[in-house]
Amino acid sequence: MSQELSIEELEKRFQEKIDAEIKIEPNDWMPDDYRKTLIRQISQHAHSEIVGMLPEGNWITRAPSLRRKAVLLAKVQDEAGHGLYLYSAAETLGADREETIDDLHSGKAKYSSIFNYPTLSWADMGTIGWLVDGAAIMNQVPLCRCSYGPYARAMVRVCKEESFHQRQGFEIVTKLAQGTPEQKEMAQDSLNRWWWPSLMMFGPSDADSQHTAQSMKWKIKRNTNDDLRQQFVDITVPQAELIGLTIPDPDLKWNEERQSYDFGEINWDEFNQVIRGNGPCNKKRIEDRRNAKENGKWVREAALAHAEKRKMKKAV
Amino acid sequence: MEEKKALFEYLLRLGDDSLILGQRLSEWCGHGPILEEDIAMTNIALDLIGQATNLFEYASSLGVDKRSADELAFVRYEKDYRNLLLVEQENTDFGYTLARQFLFDAFRKPFFEALSQSSDQQLAAIAEKSLKETKYHLQHSSEWMIRLGDGTDESHERIQQAVNQLWAYTEEIFEQDQIDQQLIQAGIAVDLSVIRASWTKQVQAVFSEAGIDLPQNTWQQKGGRQGKHTEHMGYLLAEMQFMQRAYPQMEW
Secondary structure: OOHHHHHHHHEEEEEEEEHHHOEEEOOOOHHHHHHHHHHHHHHHHHHHHHHHHHHHHHOOOOOOOOOHHHHHHHHHHHHHHHHHEEEEEEEEOOOOOOHHHHHHHHOOOOHHHHOOOOOOOOOOHHHHHHHHHHHHHHHHHHHHOOOEHHHHHHHHHHHHHHHHHHHHHHHHHHHHOOOHHHHHHHHHHHHHHHHHHHHHOOOOOOOHHHHHHHHHHHOOOOOHHHHHHHHHHHHHHHHHHOOOOOOOOOOEEEEEOEEEEEEOOOHHOOOOOOOHHHHHHHHHHHHHHHHHHOHHHHHHHHHHHHHHHHHHHHHO | OHHHHHHHHHOOOOHHHHHHHHHHOOOOEEEOOOHHHHHHHHHHHHHHHHHHHHHHHHHHHHOOOOOOOHHHHHHOOHHOOOOOOHHHOOOOOHHHHHHHHHHHHHHHHHHHHHHHOOOOHHHHHHHHHOOOOOOHHHHHHHHHHHHHOOOOOOHHHHHHHHHHHHHHHOHHHHHHOOOHHHHHHHOOOOOHHHHHHHHHHHHHHHHHHHOOOOOOOOOOOOHHHHHOOOOHHEEEEEEEEHHHHOOOOOOO
């Protein structure tokens, strides 16, 4: 039937479906740009999960107790799992997993810039859970209602696990903030380093965001970057106060009129530098991922060769 | 030796095997050859750390001294760790990691089967839980031994090389001393000479399917159970104990 309809008509029907909150499924007609936008966003998201394993993986071997080691292992394993089903969601749109990963390695595809910052102390395991996963949840909860069915469904599961990650992170930081002076200092130092990069996770300011308007019309995105950022600040500031840590922003102030916090200007130069590949760990992160793929080549080849031989044997 | 002290020592040996191998495997996190294997290795590391936790908590509860499970895991000196030399060997590559895992899993499965019959109920319960996990670990490592042995010329050569190198640490698995004897008589510990045949059978079966030759070298290294480790152990502990050493006596 679809061959008989003009592109304009197809687009009109597509938008009507979106407006009526009917999910788009893999075999439905969709505009090329909708498909491209989703592939870009979902694979970026998958890459972020996979690259995000590295800064936390950095502390598994040094976790300070058996329980913390086990929880951190489980958390990083969850992230690998999120990566897997997000790559699968991207595959429903025709994106090949290996090609997508190659785009990450060549620098063509992006991932969340936050993972280009180094994890320098145990407290960073807490702060990442508390702030980074906290910010990720704010970004991701609306994605559970995303117009594209497979992505929306994947996000339901991702969000459940992320909210557990956020709580365990806050628990680590709380424990430190209530601990010895050295532990409290470790927690404050960590907050100082991660606060601003966490605010940058919501992306450029609405005025400068390339994709926001179209993505909102397609209901891939439900809130603007600045709205989500404000929500994050409003939720996080009282949490810091509760455990006696100070947000490193001299301009942070409660605004009675807006019933919201005013906060200082984000350093957009730094944001742009990190996106361009000049953050503290960009090169290391990509190099680690490339090495993993390169060093594992013989293993993947062996698995394929063995599967082939087995098939041949069965055929005989 | 007082039976409680012998049991304490026995628990440390078992706990250290799990802890040190779990520590080694967790080094892979984020660097696996495929995402599915990253998940699998992390999962196995998680099981091993869980086993170590159960064993150290039990050891700590015996009241032989005042150390907590975490203190037992993190603040002993190198010579006080009792793990097999096999489990502290470096990851080197995926082949070495899998060969090490397979040689250990092939031992751990019959070991936990036997230990689940222990007259010590707590130990039997830990063994039963660990056995469920170990069955999966052994299946996973056996399948990979076969894939790598049978796969390509390169993978065959690499896995054979790994097996040849690690073979020197296999005899130690079945070493027994007075502590073992005492606890075997009490019906608590596993007689390793009894389960050895099961290990050999599993190893031979998988090697045969994988086309891996059984190493002929009789050169063997021992000493882990007495705290005489290989040079790798110090670095592993330096990393694992970093927080406890840099910030002593704190809660995390």
